[in-house]
Amino acid sequence: MNTKYADLIDQTFYFPQEEFKTENNKLFWHGINLMDLIEEYGSPIKFTYLPKISENINRAKGWFEKSFEKHNYKGKYFYSYCTKSSHFKHVLNEALNNDIHIETSSAFDIDIVNSLKKEGKIKDNTFVICNGFKRDQYIKNIGTLIESGHKNCIPIIDNYEELPLIQKETKKKFKVGIRIASEEEPKFEFYTSRLGIGYKNIVSFYEREIADNKQVDLKMLHFFINTGIKDNAYYWNELMKCLNVYINLKKVCPTLDSLNIGGGFPIKNSLAFDYDYEYMIDEITNQIKQACDEAEVDVPNIFTEFGSFTVGESGAAIYKVLYQKKQNDRERWNMINSSFITTLPDSWAINKRFIMLPINKWNMKYERVLLGGLTCDSDDYYNSEQHVNGIYLPVYEKEKPLYIGFFNTGAYQETIGGFGGLQHCLIPTPKHLLINKDENGKFTIKVFKEQQKSSELLSILGY
CATH class of the missing domain: 3.20.20.10 (Alanine racemase)
Incomplete structure (x- = not known):
């Protein structure tokens, strides 16, 4: 039987895709080993893959150039x-x-x-x-x-x-x-x-x-x-x-x-x-x-x-599933170590959907879940993908953490979320990384901003 998460994706979509592939049951994005990123920088993290910005700009320029030539x-x-x-x-x-x-x-x-x-x-x-x-x-x-x-x-x-x-x-x-x-x-x-x-x-x-x-x-x-x-x-x-x-x-x-x-x-x-x-x-x-x-x-x-076409596909965020709450016979809540309201505000404000995939455990069986954020707000959840009626992820195991990624989040989210400012329930802004490539095609990673500290938030509040 095809019961693994990798089987579900393979049956539902054409996969791998241009920016996504898996190796040893781990997800790679634009060739970046995301589990290596987690092991070095922890989670939650946000990151910007800068080469994608130039890539999309030049794709659009090429399409217009081709069309102009075609139509004289x-x-x-x-x-x-x-x-x-x-x-x-x-x-x-x-x-x-x-x-x-x-x-x-x-x-x-x-x-x-x-x-x-x-x-x-x-x-x-x-x-x-x-x-x-x-x-x-x-x-x-x-x-x-x-x-x-x-x-x-x-x-x-x-x-x-x-x-x-x-x-x-x-x-x-x-x-x-x-x-x-x-x-x-x-x-x-x-x-x-x-x-x-x-x-x-x-x-x-x-x-x-x-x-x-x-x-x-x-x-x-x-x-x-x-x-x-x-x-x-x-x-x-x-x-x-x-x-x-x-x-x-x-x-x-x-x-x-x-x-x-x-x-x-x-x-x-x-x-x-x-x-x-x-x-x-x-x-x-x-x-x-x-x-x-x-x-x-x-x-x-x-x-x-x-705007979004330029920068949107350069951004991503990774969270850890901290715990699973079984609220009734049918609903399993996977609780992440951050907040959707503060880090992906468009998912809450305008019901925008992003590409969501697990980072690891692609060889595990899958289950249907809901995703909940850390704030005490009932609206801090992410409950469906556009292509299916629910979210399916590898089964939760307390001793083997599951990490999930949201992709193409680079437009508007930091500004609307109030980057560097107050966050709902004082959930801190995650660490933010900048990923680039050098002239030899090797990835370079720079910490743009560490996770917010309590002292930063208290200072804004006047304490």
């Missing part, structure tokens, strides 16, 4: 990283090694830009796309960046009052973009995004505020879909509406030359994940070219703002 597309492609996905310096350093641009969303983001400019990581020709609703300090920081001579700083106008406010902060000529207030998916509680300017008002706004404004050039139309780039009727319909606005705007605005298709690609959240990135890019390119050719306007440069 005359515009240029610009890969941007939205910093809100992960602001950490090691992430920005790795991403910026690949000739990319960035998108910001708040005042402090501009301080990060200035810091990276001093180190030469961001150049004067790097596009800094400033998104979001802009409060006073954000406006001021944008103005200061433009005043400093950064010609490729592009504030994206979110509402009618932002343009005159930015003009008060700088005397230099600058470029802007306009964000479209796209319609949300039917399942949303509201019809139109709170961000941006309505489809029907954009051309009139340009003619009223920008056309005769000698200080400002309109360069970019910004199109963002909250649910990301998906092959469904909703996405293609919104894209066509956006292209109609671009074409109408281009006919009256010669400086407009770029379309920002903000809204990211999905990342792998299951061993059964299936998404054709290359097809989506090719079809987007094709739709833009067809619409522009029919209208007899030049095709735009294409900007993307990939």
Whole structure:
């Protein structure tokens, strides 16, 4: 009988996969022996595999290059990283090694830009796309960046009052973009995004505020879909509406030359994940070219703002199963040595699922379990995977610890969880490792942050 955990995975998925394999009943991720990592650094631990960031950036660049060549597309492609996905310096350093641009969303983001400019990581020709609703300090920081001579700083106008406010902060000529207030998916509680300017008002706004404004050039139309780039009727319909606005705007605005298709690609959240990135890019390119050719306007440069796609698949977390509680005849609770609410907050807040696999004991029989966190909150649990009706793991043995890993956790989790700050029930933030490869392909590991100490938390609390 095929009753081992390895048999279950083999029967359910194509395995091994590009980033996962097993040797001697232990899990390897990108070639990293995860049990060796646990033995040296303990658990719980979080880690970032930096080469995955560069890999995904260059995959996307290659897909766009191939599509542009196929369709004889005359515009240029610009890969941007939205910093809100992960602001950490090691992430920005790795991403910026690949000739990319960035998108910001708040005042402090501009301080990060200035810091990276001093180190030469961001150049004067790097596009800094400033998104979001802009409060006073954000406006001021944008103005200061433009005043400093950064010609490729592009504030994206979110509402009618932002343009005159930015003009008060700088005397230099600058470029802007306009964000479209796209319609949300039917399942949303509201019809139109709170961000941006309505489809029907954009051309009139340009003619009223920008056309005769000698200080400002309109360069970019910004199109963002909250649910990301998906092959469904909703996405293609919104894209066509956006292209109609671009074409109408281009006919009256010669400086407009770029379309920002903000809204990211999905990342792998299951061993059964299936998404054709290359097809989506090719079809987007094709739709833009067809619409522009029919209208007899030049095709735009294409900007993307990939956040989760850039950094999400570089992150992982490992926990130890401390104990198993049998609450009734059917429910076995495997209690981990950390908290889902604090370390994987999206699993609690928006029911997001990550790839979850045991690190060891693949040769053991499996059982159906629930996973519980350490806090005293009833919501601190992880109870199902997207591909099955429950979680199956190797059987719990008190004397032989089971370790489990959650993968592709690199976007948003540290920021939403409050990295370095207070945690629910004062559960400490785990140790965080940075994993890289040297020029010989050998793994290098650096401790970025030790596990939080009691004194750090008490200091924040005023003790």
